[in-house]
Amino acid sequence: MSVPADQIRTDRVAIYIRWSTEDQGEGTTLDVQMDACKGYIVSQGWTFRDDLVFVDDGISGATMERPALGRLRGLVRQRQVDCVVVFKLDRLSRSVLDMVKLVLEEWDGLCSIKSAREPIDTLSPTGKMFFYQLMSFAEWERSVIRDRMTSGRLRRAQQGRFPGGSIPYGYAKTDDGRMAVLPAEAAVVAWIFRLYLGGLGCRAISKQLDQEGHSSPTGGKWAQPTLGRILANQAYIGRFVYGKRRVRNGKKVAAAEPLVVTEGFFPPLVSREEFEAVQRLRAERPGVGRNHGTGRTLGSQSLLSGLLKCSCGRSLSGIGFEARGISYRYYACGGAQTTGAHVCNSGNIRQGLLDNVVVEQMLALFRGETARKRLLEHLSRNVKARHLALVLVRDAAQAELKRLEDSERRIKALFIDGKLSLEEYRELLAELHTRLAEARKKVREAAEAMEGALASVNQQVRTTLLLDRINEWEQLTHPEQKQLLRHFISHIVAHRDKQSGEITCEVVWNWDGGVEQREPVQVIRQERGTARTKAAAAGRKRVAGRFAAAD
Numbered sequence: 001m002s003v004p005a006d007q008i009r010t011d012r013v014a015i016y017i018r019w020s021t022e023d024q025g026e027g028t029t030l031d032v033q034m035d036a037c038k039g040y041i042v043s044q045g046w047t048f049r050d051d052l053v054f055v056d057d058g059i060s061g062a063t064m065e066r067p068a069l070g071r072l073r074g075l076v077r078q079r080q081v082d083c084v085v086v087f088k089l090d091r092l093s094r095s096v097l098d099m100v101k102l103v104l105e106e107w108d109g110l111c112s113i114k115s116a117r118e119p120i121d122t123l124s125p126t127g128k129m130f131f132y133q134l135m136s137f138a139e140w141e142r143s144v145i146r147d148r149m150t151s152g153r154l155r156r157a158q159q160g161r162f163p164g165g166s167i168p169y170g171y172a173k174t175d176d177g178r179m180a181v182l183p184a185e186a187a188v189v190a191w192i193f194r195l196y197l198g199g200l201g202c203r204a205i206s207k208q209l210d211q212e213g214h215s216s217p218t219g220g221k222w223a224q225p226t227l228g229r230i231l232a233n234q235a236y237i238g239r240f241v242y243g244k245r246r247v248r249n250g251k252k253v254a255a256a257e258p259l260v261v262t263e264g265f266f267p268p269l270v271s272r273e274e275f276e277a278v279q280r281l282r283a284e285r286p287g288v289g290r291n292h293g294t295g296r297t298l299g300s301q302s303l304l305s306g307l308l309k310c311s312c313g314r315s316l317s318g319i320g321f322e323a324r325g326i327s328y329r330y331y332a333c334g335g336a337q338t339t340g341a342h343v344c345n346s347g348n349i350r351q352g353l354l355d356n357v358v359v360e361q362m363l364a365l366f367r368g369e370t371a372r373k374r375l376l377e378h379l380s381r382n383v384k385a386r387h388l389a390l391v392l393v394r395d396a397a398q399a400e401l402k403r404l405e406d407s408e409r410r411i412k413a414l415f416i417d418g419k420l421s422l423e424e425y426r427e428l429l430a431e432l433h434t435r436l437a438e439a440r441k442k443v444r445e446a447a448e449a450m451e452g453a454l455a456s457v458n459q460q461v462r463t464t465l466l467l468d469r470i471n472e473w474e475q476l477t478h479p480e481q482k483q484l485l486r487h488f489i490s491h492i493v494a495h496r497d498k499q500s501g502e503i504t505c506e507v508v509w510n511w512d513g514g515v516e517q518r519e520p521v522q523v524i525r526q527e528r529g530t531a532r533t534k535a536a537a538a539g540r541k542r543v544a545g546r547f548a549a550a551d
Helices: 030-043 067-077 096-106 125-158 183-197 202-211 224-232 272-284 334-339 351-366 369-416 422-470 478-488 531-550
Strands: 013-019 053-057 083-086 112-115 171-173 179-181 240-242 245-248 251-254 260-262 308-310 316-323 326-333 489-496 502-510 516-518 522-525
Touching (some): 013 030, 013 067, 030 053, 030 083, 067 096, 183 202, 183 224, 183 272, 202 224, 202 478, 224 272, 326 334, 326 351, 351 422, 351 478, 351 502, 369 422, 422 478
Parallel strands (some): 013 053, 013 083, 308 489
Antiparallel strands (some): 171 179, 245 251, 316 326, 489 502
């Protein structure tokens, strides 16, 4: 700002223009600002240059992160601009602190600031005082505008109209301010909830959505934070929540309670039961749970990897090799591979053979309406029985608490009426407070148990969706099949006898969230001799044939 007017080169004068929705009704449109700044440049005898015009359209003056202003600041630092002309000072910023840092610190000695509507001269103490006053008024005006806009948004929200901001993915705003469903995006939202309830995490869902060609809300690839916001957005059950975050000292912070909560504002895209089940699952699943599988396990080519255990207690992992252009895959015991047959004498098990046996068992148990009805009735009985028991415990605890509170009121009344001495009153009250603390503890424990019972309802909802997916088993991708198996199977114990080739297989199922049901041990037979030995034998026959021909 210390560059005198006589040192300003006439061809190095820039114009900066900014307009946002905050400026509506002030008469500071882009055209008005441009005409005023051009007129000021001509009146000073300077040269107007199109390449030194910088415009930020639709950006608030509350932030200094503006594209055009950033380019202008770069040119000032490179000493390619001697003077910046604005319509009014608040076009640069509505914050006193930001303006002081920009004009009196960053641009000091590099360029001058001229306003087409305000007399500014910061070279003198009086001019600096006037500059500070102008900026103080600009900041006050911005605060008034912000409060007015907040009140307007709140009024629109209370009237059931969209107050502004980003519209949730899957919806579009109509002319009357209501929300309409975008069918293609709505189908993706429902699919995301279904995949999450099916056991996939945000990372796996994002990969699947990208592979299926679904665009994210920004039009690019899906990211985990985006999916997290969608899964937590109450708009998808029709609920509109406004005012979850407030501005405190220029920063947005979470509020204790929202300003407006309106049911039925959005057309719901998922059921309330599915949404609540997802929220409980997210709360229960800060990381990867035992039935969800790790990314390495889900990325494996072996369908049963992570579930298989050998009879010796070690894990069975997938191995593979090629012979004569044909790929062969087996499950092999880690103990037999690393320490030898003296620790475990289990032979390799052909993957395709074992996979088919396990999948056939699962489809026989859980596919079809009969199996669905049987399993859901089993879950329902457990939920109802547990819920009834908890209700009885809760009601008994609440009744006891109410009785003790009534006793406390009667004791106080007797003391006030003079029927109890101070010593008797204190003694009775001390004993009663001990019993009250125990009663309140029982009520809290009963409430916590009731919350835990909701997990059973969550299990019912998830099981219903998973049973639907079992009916679509052949259409599922390999990772989806692996994930589905992990919801219904706790683990599998398998062993192959090298002498007889017999394979014993025992599947332990997850029927309802941890209650294990064992399937009888099945015995299957694998043809003796591995693919590697067969290929070696075939090679020996070819070599012997060549020697015989040579003789």
